Amino acid sequence: MARAIFEYTKTVLDKVSFDATLFCKEVNKAMDRLLPHEIEELKIWIITLTRQNPELNSCLIYLNP
Numbered sequence: 001m002a003r004a005i006f007e008y009t010k011t012v013l014d015k016v017s018f019d020a021t022l023f024c025k026e027v028n029k030a031m032d033r034l035l036p037h038e039i040e041e042l043k044i045w046i047i048t049l050t051r052q053n054p055e056l057n058s059c060l061i062y063l064n065p
Contacts, residue, residue, distance in 0.1 A: 024059040
């Protein structure tokens with residue numbers, strides 16, 4: 001079940017990646033919901049996504065504890 005939440009989070013983040021504000025809100029929510037090992041995996045995924053969409057770089061601050 002936990003893996004389903006992780007995959008759902010990635011789907012939501014991908015869908016809101018057009019808007020940096022929404023993306024940041026969803027990243028912040030994900031940090032509260034996911035397990036520590038999933039957060040590490042999500043960080044890698046988000047960093048890859050922000051390389052393709054540099055306008056999302058402002059959301060990287062939510063990845064640091």
